[in-house]
Amino acid sequence: MDALPVETNLAALSLTEAAEAVADGSTTAEALMQSCLQRITKYDGAVNAVIWTEAEQALDTARAADKARATGTALGSLHGVPMAHKDMYYQSGRLSTCGSAIRRNFRPDYTATVIERLETAGAITFGGLNMAEFAQNPTGHNRHFGDCLNPWDPAYITGGSSSGSGAAVAARFTFMALGSDTGGSIRLPASACGVTGLKPTQTRVSRHGVMPLSFSCDNVGPLARSAQDCARVMYVMAGHDPKDSTSAREPVPDYEAALNGDLRGLRIGVAETFFLDGADTSVLAAMEEGLKALHARGASVVRMKLPLTDDIAAYGAIVSRCEAAAIHSEWLRKHAPDYAIHLSARMYPGLAIPAHYYVEALSRRGPLLRGFCREVFAQVDLLAAPTIPTLLPTRAETDIDAGDPAAIPAFMAVSRNTRLINYLGLPAVSTPCGFDVRGLPVGLQLIGRPFAEGRVLQAADAMQRDTVWHKAAPKLTA
Template identity: 75%
Template sequence: MDATLTSRGTDLATLSLVEAAAAVADGSVTSLALTEACLDRIARHDLGLNTVIWTEAETALEAARKADRARAAGEALGPLHGVPMAHKDMYYQAGRLSTCGSAIRADFRPDYTATVIERLEAAGAITFAGLNMAEFAQNPTGHNRHFGDCLNPWNGDFITGGSSSGSGAAVAARFTFMALGSDTGGSIRLPASCCGVTGLKPTQGRVSRYGAMPLSFSCDNVGPLTRSARDCARVMRVMAGPDPRDRTAAQVPVPDYEAKLDGDLRGTRIGIPDTWFMEDVDEPIMAATEAALAVLQARGATLVRLTLPMIEDIAAYSAILGRCEAAAIHAQWMRERPQDYAIHLSARLFPPLGIPAPYYIEAQSRRGPILRAFAKEVFGAVDLLATPTIPMRIPTRLETDIDAGTPGAVERFMGVSRNTRLLNYLGLPAISVPCGFDDRGLPVGLQLIGRPFGEGRVLHAADALQCDTDWHERMPDLA
């Protein structure tokens, strides 16, 4: 076992994804040992966190043994060979449970597998569990009345962020080396911020959505939650690219993101918006954001203050588009099984049925022109935008519990995703990376936003920040 592994002690689950893959490849660790380490941490700690909906331990252990035999036989190894992973429970796998965090699909077992799962496994990854999530991926906090709330591993009183709640918490707790999330209005970036991990929402269409539970035809994205930007870069190289089974998957070449992570930000212009994203930011969040920007500046980046165009229009159209499409997807179930939806979800799904069709068509038709104008004006002046991922200190689960009738819950609930949901209308790539902790010891996330198909530059800046900080290496105490 090499010095890196020895210095971490015997808990192999604390390695990063890239470290774990390298350890399997060079023979210093077996896939079986990694898988056993993840399963052991889940057995010891998940009762207090509720991140996992189902596990298939024996199947995973046998897959790990097979991976070890392949390496011993000298077979060609993929970039994720032997690395165990658990994913948000909305990625279909033939014959396996896929609850979508709901009562309606509590026993659903699809007969086909999501493209993204196939690609991860073709690269050598092992899927061993389905993770808790907000019901039908439709809230920014992570509340779930059917399977119980997933708890933030830093402090269970506070939200994990949603809707990929189990993904964020499980990666933070070192139950899995990577977890797929989905992002329709922030559902990868929000749990990444709340749980102190790294989460990337790619450009719309960068990753195939075939076999992923739909929420919004126009705004859904598939992406990873990991320990680091380098981990994200590794899995994005595997996941991204065209897919004949998904006509919305972009026909754009996929670069080797990881190869370009050199930490050098000289010549990179980072825009700091003076409106919307930086309005009413809580002081501890602003302090952590400014400290992170100083690190990026020291790495060679130039900070540019700028005003973003058309923000109010983007906000209005974003709300119309996502809500109407979600209501359309759930229309039949809402007619037949309304009692099986949580109160807060019904409150989101029923009102859009009253939105006139011309409003939806307007929101859809204006999307392209607004994106072109936004990209020309903003990304003609800067290479990236930087904002707090969540502008407020993380609220508690009680403070955001709409179903319990908590006063002010709706405002806090919606405020969590203020800085993320607009980017899904624009389809821009964005990452949340840990940049500190607030005055209560809870993680703070920095959001970096790029031009369309600019994942490489986003990951490059995120990795540069992580070269000079260790926020992404901090782990919650689960004892």
């Protein structure tokens, strides 16, 4: 890469471009960090994506990274790249609020495995990002730290629960942000904010040191500018962790090396039932443009019906509600007023669900996954659907704490197309595929069979090679 001109906005680089620029000396880690911090100082008042930063410590770490490069130290694949994450990733001695009043001042004494792996590869962690309280809503509302605001239009939701992660990546405050996904919480803000977000296969990435919401449905994954960025981060993060006994032992491929743009022979299914029910026409038009780009790269598109949706939706709701209630049961007894109304209202019913319903929902998971894969992935290699099928709602339209009963269906509809995938544990990526009738981003969700992260990333990357939707940036005002 040639030396970057002084006037270049370094924060606009993708993660892979930023890492390359540091590695070849086109820029420095310190300059990248300054660019991110300057944008946060200038624009976060209009986005509210950031809960905390440690600017001086981060700049010192960046200068140390530059010295290491100058002395010929071997560089990791993320060397010198600044990152801020959803504020539920534990870092020893650092704040981890989980977007809540209960943990407003919580500082853990150990660090999440994924943070350790990113930093071993050279990444520099400099802040914690806004999020839905305890990672449990699909919109980004937060009464404790204020709602995160969509950089494209602050009246509209950012998607949640990784609201700050989606907004911060879109606003160019960070080159990548970790999110978590229990019912769509990576893919929803990726779609609403116009960035790329990957939910890996259940157990693919360690969850040690990450605040849980549902043991059976939680996933760790990245939000970034591009599929290539997500592929690089996934190669660093994925793999078995002795500290997380649930983490998979499947070999981790080099996801980035497999991004060749060739989709010849790939079959992409479009389920005309469930995923498209009630979809907005401009969202469908954007999805079709994304499918055209995939077809141009060699993929074929197959129209099909989606099986088993009622059972998957019902059992998934039981599992997530019971597990969330179990995790929060003590705090619900001792700190009930510290929960937002919509949060406690969703968790208290979990305490009343009979144990045999929960056991049944867990026991049916394997058979339903096998049946789904048999009926779907025997016909196609990937499923495609709008990440959010409706027009993006406003924050006011989905503020269920305000007491308007009409907000409840609007609130729940946001994650309609993502929740099924968590119960099944499948990998899925949301990639920008255009804009709706109001000029807000639309995301295309690509879903694969278990451990097919490489395939969903390959398809998203191939589409991004021929389109510019993922490069579009909102115009921010101070």
